[in-house]
Amino acid sequence: MDKALGQAVAETILQRFESFYSRFLEITQGSKSRFEHGDWLGVQLAGRERIRLYDHHVGATTALIRTMMGEQVATQDLLKRVKSAFSDLLPGCANFEVAESFFNSVYRRIFRHRNIRDENLYIHPFRSRGEHPDLSAQLRIYPSSQADLPQTLRQLFADYPFTLPYEDKERDIAHICRHLTESGPAALRASPFTLELLREVFYRNKGAYLVGLARSQERVYPFILPLLSTGQSIYVDTLIFEPELASIVFGFARAYFMVYAPEPALIVAFLRQILPHKPDYELYNAIGCQKHGKTEFYRHYRHHMAMSRDQLVIAPGIKGMVMSVFTLPSYDVVFKVIKDEFTPPKDVSHEQVKAKYRLVKQHDRVGRMADTQEFTNFEFPLERISPELLDELQRVAPSALTLTSDKLVIKHLYTERKMIPLNLYLDNADEQQTRLALEEYGNAIKQLAAANIFPGDMLFKNFGVTRHGRVVFYDYDEICYMTECNFRQIPPPRYPEDELSAEPWYSVAPNDIFPEEFATFLLQKRQVREIMMQVHSELFDASYWQGLQANIQGGSFEDVYPYRRKKRFRYQQGERGHDAKQLSPDGTSAP
Numbered sequence: 001m002d003k004a005l006g007q008a009v010a011e012t013i014l015q016r017f018e019s020f021y022s023r024f025l026e027i028t029q030g031s032k033s034r035f036e037h038g039d040w041l042g043v044q045l046a047g048r049e050r051i052r053l054y055d056h057h058v059g060a061t062t063a064l065i066r067t068m069m070g071e072q073v074a075t076q077d078l079l080k081r082v083k084s085a086f087s088d089l090l091p092g093c094a095n096f097e098v099a100e101s102f103f104n105s106v107y108r109r110i111f112r113h114r115n116i117r118d119e120n121l122y123i124h125p126f127r128s129r130g131e132h133p134d135l136s137a138q139l140r141i142y143p144s145s146q147a148d149l150p151q152t153l154r155q156l157f158a159d160y161p162f163t164l165p166y167e168d169k170e171r172d173i174a175h176i177c178r179h180l181t182e183s184g185p186a187a188l189r190a191s192p193f194t195l196e197l198l199r200e201v202f203y204r205n206k207g208a209y210l211v212g213l214a215r216s217q218e219r220v221y222p223f224i225l226p227l228l229s230t231g232q233s234i235y236v237d238t239l240i241f242e243p244e245l246a247s248i249v250f251g252f253a254r255a256y257f258m259v260y261a262p263e264p265a266l267i268v269a270f271l272r273q274i275l276p277h278k279p280d281y282e283l284y285n286a287i288g289c290q291k292h293g294k295t296e297f298y299r300h301y302r303h304h305m306a307m308s309r310d311q312l313v314i315a316p317g318i319k320g321m322v323m324s325v326f327t328l329p330s331y332d333v334v335f336k337v338i339k340d341e342f343t344p345p346k347d348v349s350h351e352q353v354k355a356k357y358r359l360v361k362q363h364d365r366v367g368r369m370a371d372t373q374e375f376t377n378f379e380f381p382l383e384r385i386s387p388e389l390l391d392e393l394q395r396v397a398p399s400a401l402t403l404t405s406d407k408l409v410i411k412h413l414y415t416e417r418k419m420i421p422l423n424l425y426l427d428n429a430d431e432q433q434t435r436l437a438l439e440e441y442g443n444a445i446k447q448l449a450a451a452n453i454f455p456g457d458m459l460f461k462n463f464g465v466t467r468h469g470r471v472v473f474y475d476y477d478e479i480c481y482m483t484e485c486n487f488r489q490i491p492p493p494r495y496p497e498d499e500l501s502a503e504p505w506y507s508v509a510p511n512d513i514f515p516e517e518f519a520t521f522l523l524q525k526r527q528v529r530e531i532m533m534q535v536h537s538e539l540f541d542a543s544y545w546q547g548l549q550a551n552i553q554g555g556s557f558e559d560v561y562p563y564r565r566k567k568r569f570r571y572q573q574g575e576r577g578h579d580a581k582q583l584s585p586d587g588t589s590a591p
Contacts (some may be wrong), residue, residue: 005072006081009065014089016064017102020057021095024050028288031203031258036163038231040206040557047255048362054291058102062109074110079120087126096127097265101295108376124299129265138266142195146188149177152195160201160210167233175569176225176239184241187216195223198270203258205364206559207237209249213274214241222246222274226561238567244468246274249562252371252417253472255364256288264289285371294373297415304331311386317421318461321346322353322477324396326389327418335378336414339396348477356476357414366451366560368444370464370474372414380408416474419464426460426528435531440471442536448473449548450558452482458518482552486511487545515542
């Protein structure tokens with residue numbers, strides 16, 4: 001009985017996984033049409049639907065298996081048979097890596113994240129493609145040189161057809177050649193090279209990206225061409241060959257790419273070559289396989305814990321009112337636990353906080369909100385918890401903890417990329433660093449607002465500085481949609497005594513926001529005030545926010561690209577773009 005049931009359960013999980021991933025690919029395939037037709041609302045809706053897809057299918061699979069098992073007790077022998085039968089099926093599954101994660105998710109959902117044993121799950125991958133899988137079927141390869149590049153690019157663009165014509169292909173080719181000649185790596189200018197591009201186009205927001213590499217003299221450089229649409233034609237916006245800029249394009253604060261990937265592990269294997277410092281879990285996240293990214297993160301975490309000896313400690317910075325945050329000094333991640341009770345004046349529930357994090361997961365993060373992963377019953381070796389951290393967690397979140405003789409189990413937590421809190425960064429910054437950080441801070445707020453996100457709590461401590469110097473928002477318990485806010489100017493006092501009163505002389509509704517008040521808690525230091533008033537004074541004017549609201553309500557979708565305005569060919573040539581308004585990552589409208 002156990003053998004037959006184990007086989008049936010395993011086959012059901014794999015069938016349901018294949019149903020899920022078929023739908024995942026179907027949504028992804030619509031990206032080309034949405035790009036060509038300028039269906040930017042459709043882009044957002046498709047992104048949200050694809051993110052929700054996994055949990056929906058895991059839930060449906062779990063319910064079906066519970067029905068199949070009926071009163072049958074899930075003995076350890078039965079569970080082993082299920083995994084063994086599933087492992088026997090994996091050689092016939094092209095996308096076996098993500099199938100393993102789907103199996104783990106169903107198992108954990110059935111047992112409500114209890115009875116978790118390594119031998120019943122794919123904590124370690126069952127199959128491997130090897131260190132250097134064959135990628136030839138994924139690529140288009142173009143031998144070239146500096147002299148031959150124009151003809152190479154003509155062939156390249158012919159191999160990536162769209163229903164819309166290129167606006168001026170020869171002009172774009174000239175831009176690319178000039179850019180490589182003036183700024184490209186010396187190896188690509190001095191000797192023959194090979195361009196290797198993934199066959200599938202990457203889509204995100206309003207852009208379509210041809211993603212590849214240039215190989216020369218045993219060195220590899222990114223070769224990424226972002227394409228934009230005017231509605232009537234397509235043009236090349238820039239060429240990205242800088243490793244750091246390629247890393248930002250695939251950054252943890254951006255929406256997931258849509259790229260048709262029946263075998264996503266092969267896409268990840270290629271991306272490793274141009275993004276060698278990014279762990280696999282970030283690459284899987286970047287292409288929309290964030291649930292398998294979660295599996296890869298857990299494997300990465302376990303490996304790091306095995307290879308390190310330092311203790312988990314309270315994260316540096318001002319303690320949060322809602323979250324307790326801790327980290328491993330040697331690890332590039334923070335762990336966030338919701339406190340049992342929130343420090344006044346915070347007035348939100350646990351479920352509301354979780355809902356805010358789900359909102360961020362499904363929203364366009366425009367490079368300004370850190371991605372998170374959510375875990376249940378996450379285990380830490382007790383010997384690796386510093387006494388100060390254990391005391392802190394037991395004091396602020398006792399209901400989330402389970403202590404055993406050798407483990408600390410946290411019922412619910414989030415993981416997030418580690419950054420330097422902006423307030424700490426500013427404390428140690430020189431004048432130039434302060435100016436750049438404050439410019440970035442204001443740009444982050446403007447870009448979030450353009451994407452219909454109001455951060456709520458705009459204190460510097462809620463923003464972090466990445467290794468690339470970008471400022472990213474990471475505290476989500478007070479975020480809301482811009483369209484839910486009522487931005488007002490403070491009315492003039494009725495009498496001189498009004499300004500001396502401890503209470504406002506005007507009515508204040510729950511959704512009222514007075515941008516003039518931002519200065520009270522943001523601009524206490526003279527240097528900060530002077531810089532902010534020079535570069536972002538509009539943030540303190542209600543009419544600016546009202547104008548952004550009007551754009552959103554009018555169906556305007558701002559263009560926010562993962563490279564600075566000066567990188568764009570049209571800016572370099574002094575040409576004016578076709579879109580009415582384009583917001584580059586430096587927060588200014590492109591010419």
